[in-house]
Amino acid sequence: MKIVAQVKLLPASAHDADALAATLRACNRAANAASEVAFAKDLKRRNVLQDAVYHRIKADFDLGAQSAVRVVKKVCDAYATLKGNLKAGNHGPEGSRRRARVESGPVRFREDAAQPYDDRILTWNLDARTVSIWTLAGRLKHMPFVCSPETLRLLASRKGESDLVMRDGMFFLIATVDVPEPETYEPDGFLGVDLGIVNIATTSDGEIMSGRQVNRYRRRKRDLRAKLQKKRTKSAARVLKRQRRKETRYATQRNHIIAKKLVTTAERTSRGIGLEDLSGIRQRVTARKDQRARLHSWAFAQLGAFIAYKARRAGVPVVHVDPRNTSRQCSECRHTHRTNRVTQARFVCRSCGTVMHADHNGSRNIAHRADAAWQRGAVNRPRTA
Incomplete structure (x- = not known):
């Protein structure tokens, strides 16, 4: 089963914090630009949308190659989720309102919305409790994080993407962890x-x-x-x-x-x-x-x-x-x-x-x-x- 593990980043200086915030703003502005193209040209598949917007958002928003790829995937995932929600609640007045919102314009992302990172642009060092994370200002190496002992144990089996999130001026990394699911026993009542x-x-x-x-x-x-x-x-x-x-x-x-x-x-x-x-x-x-x-x-x-x-x-x-x-x-x-x-x-x-x-x-x-x-x-x- 999948569960979520969250750690709090501790930027060493105001410069590091500003770099993280600027990175989130740039990634989400790029996501909005890609979303407009996806909506206008009906390009909702990742490979097709990436061919159309990759070079543009990489140059316009000063993104790295892998960050631009993550932005495109985020946009495609947003449209896939929206489509799934529409399919699940397609009936009644609420379904009509949802369809109207979808048809009215492209998906929009807040400037502080979460940004996914993969292992190419985010490296974990669990022993030292630090991460190396890509930003617009370059890699921020040895950035410390804090979490509970239980979360640290879960992160040992982490695989795949982690999301950078900003809440109330604080930065968090949220990772999805696969943990073994035990057999359900036969209950005695x-x-x-x-x-x-x-x-x-x-x-x-x-x-x-x-x-x-x-x-x-x-x-x-x-x-x-x-x-x-x-x-x-x-x-x-x-x-x-x-x-x-x-x-x-x-x-x-x-x-x-x-x-x-x-x-x-x-x-x-x-x-x-x-x-x-x-x-x-x-x-x-x-x-x-x-x-x-x-x-x-x-x-x-x-x-x-x-x-x-x-x-x-x-x-x-x-x-x-x-x-x-x-x-x-x-x-x-x-x-x-x-x-x-x-x-x-x-x-x-x-x-x-x-x-x-x-x-x-x-x-x-x-x-x-x-x-x-x-x-x-x-x-x-x-x-x-």
């Missing part, structure tokens, strides 16, 4: 996980991971943004810039912690993980105006993705089930009625009288459905000899 807003995750074992702290943090950040935006001063703008993506990083860290805890629990008990299939929930669910911010800042898709990839690395099977009526069905007697859900947190079965936390009841239903789906032949079953 399933750990059901109910995802929510009030409680981020509740397991069928009864463990509740509250979202109170995350929601309080988001509300505080939202109030701070509103206060700073009203000031309209340069100092307020600087503070807003420092706050950029801080909330996202916080939510991402929390999701990583929760996903790791769930996967570790399932692996330790030889169980699989049952999740609700929540794709498209934002389009299906309506919310009052005062709750829209909470609904749309809920990173359940990210949490689900983290659980899925961590489970694959551990060989833990994951089954997605239909979420319909998981909050209204009794996990003891299977009686289903909307009045069973008394409040957000309280579940009382009108048939057998079972009383429990509503999210705990929902997670137990998810576990039952995941186990039944697995017995019927769900995806991610272990391969048999």
Whole structure:
């Protein structure tokens, strides 16, 4: 399986940092020039587009030979991705809007968009924790980088391209690493996980991971943004810039912690993980105006993705089930009625009288459905000899 490893570059001087930034600007301006040709002449294949623009972008933007090749590939990959997205969502009003955007003009790249590097223009020295990277100002040799010990271990099996990225004036290299994927084991039952807003995750074992702290943090950040935006001063703008993506990083860290805890629990008990299939929930669910911010800042898709990839690395099977009526069905007697859900947190079965936390009841239903789906032949079953 493929996972992403990220390291932070530490330019030794302002000159080195400026060289990296100038290189990104030049590469993305060249990509925009190549994209205009690709759109105007319908040249979306790499070899054909490279023949048409290679010498021009190399001379106009002072690029090296291999950098110009990487720029052309980036443009072709962008159009291939766009075509794939159109094919996947070709129906309905959203598909019409996508087609209109594609037909309106060429793909555009931000000046600080990521730029791919291959082994000809980027050399890693993992022992010294340095890289040698091509820039417009020449090769920057022995540029140090920092990362976690786990990331350093992953980079030992790195192959292929790495992307140079600039965020908030800092530079990162992002590499895709192939790691061996263990066999998926035969689970002894399933750990059901109910995802929510009030409680981020509740397991069928009864463990509740509250979202109170995350929601309080988001509300505080939202109030701070509103206060700073009203000031309209340069100092307020600087503070807003420092706050950029801080909330996202916080939510991402929390999701990583929760996903790791769930996967570790399932692996330790030889169980699989049952999740609700929540794709498209934002389009299906309506919310009052005062709750829209909470609904749309809920990173359940990210949490689900983290659980899925961590489970694959551990060989833990994951089954997605239909979420319909998981909050209204009794996990003891299977009686289903909307009045069973008394409040957000309280579940009382009108048939057998079972009383429990509503999210705990929902997670137990998810576990039952995941186990039944697995017995019927769900995806991610272990391969048999």
